[in-house]
Amino acid sequence: MENYKRKREKQRVRVRTKYEIIGFISSGTYGRVYKARPREGPPIELAIKKFKPEREGEARPTSGISQSACREIGLCRELHHENIIELCEVIMDDNAIHMVMDYAEFDLLSIMQHHTHHLRKPMSELVVKSILWQLINGVAYLHANLILQRDLKPANIMITSSGVVKVGDLGLARVFRRPFQTLYNGDKVVVTVWYRAPELLLGSRHYTTAVDMWSIGCIFAEMLALRALFKGEEVKMEKKQIPFQRSQVNKILEILGTPTKEQWPKLELMPDFQHMKQFRHYSNSLKTWYANTGHKSDQGFQLLSSLLDYDPERRISASEALDHPYFKEEPKPVKHPFLEQNISYPKRRLTLDELCDAKSQHTKLVNMEPAVSGSSTANTVT
Amino acid sequence: AKPDEHRQDTNGGSREIQLGLSAAGLTLDQLRRLKAYMLRVMREQDLELSTAAIGWVYFEKLIWKGYVVKDNRKLVAAVCLFLALKINESREVSVSRSLQVIQRRFEVSADSILDQEFSVFAELEFSLWVPRREFMPHFLRMFEAIGMFCY
Numbered sequence: 195m196e197n198y199k200r201k202r203e204k205q206r207v208r209v210r211t212k213y214e215i216i217g218f219i220s221s222g223t224y225g226r227v228y229k230a231r232p233r234e235g236p237p238i239e240l241a242i243k244k245f246k247p248e249r250e251g252e253a254r255p256t257s258g259i260s261q262s263a264c265r266e267i268g269l270c271r272e273l274h275h276e277n278i279i280e281l282c283e284v285i286m287d288d289n290a291i292h293m294v295m296d297y298a299e300f301d302l303l304s305i306m307q308h309h310t311h312h313l314r315k316p317m318s319e320l321v322v323k324s325i326l327w328q329l330i331n332g333v334a335y336l337h338a339n340l341i342l343q344r345d346l347k348p349a350n351i352m353i354t355s356s357g358v359v360k361v362g363d364l365g366l367a368r369v370f371r372r373p374f375q376t377l378y379n380g381d382k383v384v385v386t387v388w389y390r391a392p393e394l395l396l397g398s399r400h401y402t403t404a405v406d407m408w409s410i411g412c413i414f415a416e417m418l419a420l421r422a423l424f425k426g427e428e429v430k431m432e433k434k435q436i437p438f439q440r441s442q443v444n445k446i447l448e449i450l451g452t453p454t455k456e457q458w459p460k461l462e463l464m465p466d467f468q469h470m471k472q473f474r475h476y477s478n479s480l481k482t483w484y485a486n487t488g489h490k491s492d493q494g495f496q497l498l499s500s501l502l503d504y505d506p507e508r509r510i511s512a513s514e515a516l517d518h519p520y521f522k523e524e525p526k527p528v529k530h531p532f533l534e535q536n537i538s539y540p541k542r543r544l545t546l547d548e549l550c551d552a553k554s555q556h557t558k559l560v561n562m563e564p565a566v567s568g569s570s571t572a573n574t575v576t
Numbered sequence: 577a578k579p580d581e582h583r584q585d586t587n588g589g590s591r592e593i594q595l596g597l598s599a600a601g602l603t604l605d606q607l608r609r610l611k612a613y614m615l616r617v618m619r620e621q622d623l624e625l626s627t628a629a630i631g632w633v634y635f636e637k638l639i640w641k642g643y644v645v646k647d648n649r650k651l652v653a654a655v656c657l658f659l660a661l662k663i664n665e666s667r668e669v670s671v672s673r674s675l676q677v678i679q680r681r682f683e684v685s686a687d688s689i690l691d692q693e694f695s696v697f698a699e700l701e702f703s704l705w706v707p708r709r710e711f712m713p714h715f716l717r718m719f720e721a722i723g724m725f726c727y
Contacts, residue, residue, distance in 0.1 A: 256686075257671040258693045264662045267697075268704035284702055286694040 209287045213242065213294070217544025224262055225290070229297060229544055239297040240282065244290050263291045266364050269341060270295075277332030279352060279362040298352030298360050300539055302413070306348060308539055310420045319489065320525040320535060321357070322417045327516070327527035328359035329410060334512035336361070337403045344401065346409035347386045348416065357532035387428040387442050388412060392453070393506050395439050395446075397465030404506035407515070411501025418487040418494075423449065438469050450502060451478035458504040493520035600639070601646035610635070610653040613681050615722060617657060620681075621674050624664060625722070629715040631660035633706045634696075643699050654682035654689050655696040663704045 209215075213230040216239075220227050225245040231237065245263045270281035270293070283294040302325065309317055329351060336343055343350075345363065352360040391408035393400075415423035426442030452475050453461055461467065480502070484495045497520045500510035510518070521527055528534050597604065611632060618628040634656040638644050644652050661674055679686045697704075 256690075257675060258658065258690045259662070259697065261662045261671065264659065264697075264704060267702050268663055271702045272705055284698070286698075291694075 206287070207285055209242065209285050209292050212285075213240065215242070219542060219544065224260075229542070230294075241295045241297045243293040243295065245293075246290060259291055263293075267291070267293060269364050273336070273339070273341075273364075275332060275335040277328045277359050277361060278335060279360045279364075295362075296352075296360060298358075298362070299355040299542055300353045301349055301362075302351040302353060302417075303348035304542070305353065305539055306416065306420055316420060316488065317417055318535060319491070320528065321531045321537070322414075323494075323521065323525065324357065324527040324529070324531035325351075325353065325359055325417065326410075326414050327521055328529075329361065329413070330512050330515045332359060332361040333406055333410065334516055337406070337512050342401055342403060343406050343409075345386065346406055346413065347389050348413060351413070353532075355532065355538075356530040357528075357534075357537075358530060387426055387439055388422050388424055390439070390442065391506065392443070392446060392504055393464065395443050396461075396467060396469075397436075398506075399465075402506055403511060404509045407501055407509050407512065408506075410512075410515075411498060414498055414501060415483075418484070418489055423483075438466055440469070440472075443469070444473060447473055447476045449478075449480055449483055450504065451476045453504040460505070460507075491520060491523065493518070493523055496520065597639070600642065600644060602639070602644065602649060606646075606649060610649060610682075611718075614653065614657050615718060617674070617677050617681050619722070621669070621677050623661060623669065623674070624666075625718055626711070626715060627660045627664045628657065629711055629718055630664050630704075630706055631657035632714050632718075633710050634660060634700055634704075638696070638699060641699065643696075650682045651684045651688055651692055652696060654678050654684050655692050658689055658693065659697060659700075659704060 212233060214233055216229045216231055218226065219229055219241065225243060228242045228244065230240050230242045232240065245260055267281065267284055270279070274280065279298070280296045281293060282296070285292040285294065306317070309315065329346075333343060333346070341364075343361065343364065346361075350361070350363040352362045354360065389409035389412045391405045394405060412423050424442060424445040426439060426445040429437040429439055429441070431437060452473065455461060461470075480499060481495065484498065489495075497510070497515065497518045500518075501515070503509040532538065597607070614628040614631055617623070618625060631653075635644070635653050638652055638656070658675065658678055661669065662671065675686050675689065679689060
């Protein structure tokens with residue numbers, strides 16, 4: 195057995211020997227993302243997502259590979275589309291799962307922030323339309339494969355330096371309508387509150403593709419105005435009770451007006467419908483809001499309001515949206531909007547975090563004493 | 577039907593499969609017992625029946641690949657069920673508690689399950705979503721086996 199372990203240790207692919215970590219990109223609840231480049235082969239850039247063990251600090255997590263890693267990897271293996279982040283390789287190293295993926299130079303959040311803080315001018319209509327079309331195209335592919343993204347937000351929408359959209363972060367994504375899955379879903383809080391559909395805010399337990407379409411509507415509006423459309427304050431969860439997101443609902447009502455029974459026939463059947471009585475009456479002001487952004491296309495407004503339809507059953511689907519007249523009128527969406535318009539944004543800022551340093555120390559350690567490499571854990575270094 | 581044919585039928589196997597199995601030192605009896613273990617864990621932990629069916633699909637794939645031999649059959653089957661549980665359960669289940677039940681039922685240590693998890697995951701080519709056509713036959717057969725009838 196010891197021999198076998200030693201042999202396996204020798205054969206094991208190590209992240210650092212195969213890839214050079216250039217820098218640290220971001221971290222989240224799941225783990226950390228690094229930018230890397232293969233040591234051999236073509237000089238391409240890749241992103242490596244390192245999942246942290248379920249409980250950090252433990253030499254070995256008690257429940258093995260985290261559930262979200264299993265799901266995300268399992269899903270990514272099945273998905274191949276130009277507007278979805280591609281998974282290249284999975285490596286187990288250092289007691290953590292590493293996903294090696296396409297690298298995208300930007301994300302929509304950083305691009306919008308750059309426009310707000312540095313350029314101080316809106317994104318051009320061609321860019322907005324091209325990004326929106328590609329985003330819908332990627333989501334249409336997911337929906338056609340019975341997958342919900344469930345956490346669409348600007349930070350999760352990756353964009354390459356030429357302007358190709360890559361929908362990323364499928365950590366919350368789920369396969370839906372499987373005959374062998376219950377409709378009720380255990381993990382309750384999904385979708386960042388600003389992009390959360392009204393039916394979820396009113397307690398619906400049924401996740402449908404319409405949830406993603408609502409988020410796309412919010413993102414479209416945000417690209418036009420460079421600020422979030424419904425910027426509510428999230429009520430934090432207390433005592434494991436899902437709170438009613440009062441402020442968020444109020445923000446939606448302020449712009450879209452109080453929903454009527456005609457607009458949303460099943461409104462009264464929503465579990466948290468009783469909360470609706472506490473709001474005063476609003477009328478729909480989306481048209482004024484749209485006019486204030488300076489965009490003139492009436493079709494653009496039509497698409498936005500179909501994405502933000504209160505009734506999830508009537509809300510436009512991804513495949514319908516792709517054929518919307520808005521995308522047929524000039525300027526027509528293009529595949530590489532940044533290239534076409536000669537736009538360049540500042541590159542992603544990379545930092546060398548403590549983990550990169552720990553990694554280099556770790557490499558030295560491994561070189562001196564190969565036998566300890568399997569059990570040493572760089573991720574406990576803080 | 578002759579007993580022989582019947583036996584083949586219930587195992588969904590042909591002569592070819594049986595030859596492959598004996599090369600790996602596995603018998604149909606052993607496999608049947610492993611399937612029963614999966615169902616037992618499923619019931620003890622109140623898991624979805626589909627979880628056991630998916631776990632079994634993984635296990636069969638690994639048999640085809642020649643990854644399963646007599647000595648590791650229990651361990652591999654245990655890991656398959658463990659992975660199926662992570663991907664398929666939509667309710668919140670306690671993964672570590674299920675792991676305890678699995679290790680007891682399959683008579684393998686939790687440590688060895690965790691140790692093998694990644695190898696099995698990689699051997700399955702990280703494809704944990706099984707197509708309906710691969711999944712349904714096992715699901716229906718297990719459905720009958722636990723005494724419920726779908727029609």
